[in-house]
Structures are given as C-alpha cells and as structure tokens.
Amino acid sequence: MPSIQTKQYGTVEIDERQIIDFPAGLFGFERLCRFALLDSHRPPFYILQSLEEPATAFVLIDPMVFRPDYTLDVTEEDLEAVGAEDVQELLVFAIVTIPDDERLMTANLQGPLVINRKRRVGRQTISTNPSWGLRHTILEELERLRTNAC
C-alpha cells in the first residue's frame, strides 16, 4: 500500500483504489492532477488530498446530505472526460469552504466534482442551473431541512 503525505493527518497509508486522477486539475489548481480521496475523522466529510502537493487538500461533502433535492447537471463532454457513459457511474461531491467561524461553512454546488467510480477519474464541472450557487451554508440548509421535515 502506498503511503502519502497529507495536510490533515501526516503520513497515511492508502489503498491504490483511493487514488483519483483529475486530468484537468481543479479550477485554479490546474497543475494538480493526482489526488487521494480519504474519509475524514468526521463524517459526512471527505478529504481530497493532492498527492503532488501535500499542503493542498479540499474538504468535500456529498451534496445530498444537506440538499436531497440536488440535481447534477453534466454534459456529454463531462462524461467523456471521466470515461463514463452514464451519470449512474459517477460519484458527486461539493467542495466545502470553511471560514474562521466554521458554523458558516459553505459548499460549492455550482462547481461540483464528479468522479467515475470505476476508473477513478474525476473532473470539476460547472452547473448552469441557477438553483445551485457557489456558497450554500451547510448548517443553515440542514436546519431548513429539519424544519420542513416535521
């Protein structure tokens, strides 16, 4: 098992199946193409750790956790880029931004990550659906979800 340097957890061993290629990088991080997808200490968060730059990692969340109504909006081009034929083959994550007051953490639903779970190739896409913005306050939306559920 390869061991990698991480931003959060020091050196950890990973399974090769946790390694994901992002051939185009992420927006603003085009040079970084290899990542490991890690479980965090704290579900439901995940970590996307750069293998090329240990100081760079992203916190991810499954959008369905706080927005069960989330809809993905991918093109043929997006599918092709990750070698998928169907959206069913994809995992979807939103990148979380954590400000000093972490209760105000937000998830970016406008630029979700899609990952072909079999081939382990990923890509950041851009949603054109106006419902999905750059900064959805996670706790606020969870609260709304609970209130509406009752």
Add this chain to the structure above:
Amino acid sequence: MLILARKHNEKIMIGDDVEVSVVEIKGDQVKLGISAPRDVKVYRAEVYEAIQEENRAAAAARAIPEIEIFSQGSSDSSEESPPNPAGERGSFESSSEKGKTSPADSRGTTQSRSRE
C-alpha cells in the same frame, strides 16, 4: 480571434447548432440570445473565475469542521474512532454502500434552461 460586427436582431452561428443573436443594445450593455443544444453549457466568464476563487478559499481552510453535522441519531458517528483515512469502512469503490454518508449517486436530471 474572429471579430464580427452585428446589428440589433442580427445573428451569428457557431457550428451547426449554436445561434447567438443580438437582442438588445442599450448604452454599454448588449443583450444576447443564445440558442444551443441542451448539452452545450453556456455561462458568463465570471462564473468560471468565481469557481477558481472559491476553490482557492476552500484550499486555505486549516481543518475539518469540529461540528457534528448530525447532532443526533447518526449511528455511524463514532467520534472516538481513530482517523481512518485509509478507509477501512470500505474502499472508495464500495463507499456507496454506506448509506447516509455515501457520496451521492448522481442523478441524471433534466432541467429547463432558458437562455434568451
């Protein structure tokens, strides 16, 4: 870069199926109508830049939130469990079996997109 002059209500074609028309010209603002197949994404260039910036802000975060998102009843919030970056709860491929915390199985969706 190709530069074309167009007047009000005139159009240009990009390939066979993307049509851009000048809908309105008012002062320093031009309104464009864009007809394109559903599969072609159309967005303002600022959107792309905003996502770049948001990624940078996200990468700057120091740590995972200390907040319990599921304040109650989440059977799988074993807080005391050791860090499990290697994912012994299952490799990434099997993570879709974990129920609540599993990455979303994406749903193909259709949505109406108005562009004009």
